[in-house]
Amino acid sequence: QDFSKADLLKIFAPRGKVTSAGIYVYQKSKGVSFKVGSVTYDNTVVAASTVKQMNWFRIGSKKHKVQLLGECAHIIHSFRPAYKVQ
Numbered sequence: 001q002d003f004s005k006a007d008l009l010k011i012f013a014p015r016g017k018v019t020s021a022g023i024y025v026y027q028k029s030k031g032v033s034f035k036v037g038s039v040t041y042d043n044t045v046v047a048a049s050t051v052k053q054m055n056w057f058r059i060g061s062k063k064h065k066v067q068l069l070g071e072c073a074h075i076i077h078s079f080r081p082a083y084k085v086q
Contacts, residue, residue: 008023015046016049018042020039021037024036
């Protein structure tokens with residue numbers, strides 16, 4: 001299942017005002033990549049509350065980790081298991 005920015009906003013926007021959101025692909029060693037969604041709220045209290053409520057939530061059968069990134073109000077969410085880049 002592919003996950004879009006619209007899907008990300010559908011999940012996280014009801015919890016507070018989102019100032020930016022995006023999905024990024026990171027490549028690790030040996031050609032393995034993974035997707036991460038990042039959501040930035042206008043309020044760090046809302047971001048911290050969302051992390052507390054949403055960490056290890058499920059999409060389908062997979063649990064997803066949600067965490068703050070540094071001191072910014074970012075939420076990191078891994079959408080897919082690692083996959084091999086061609």
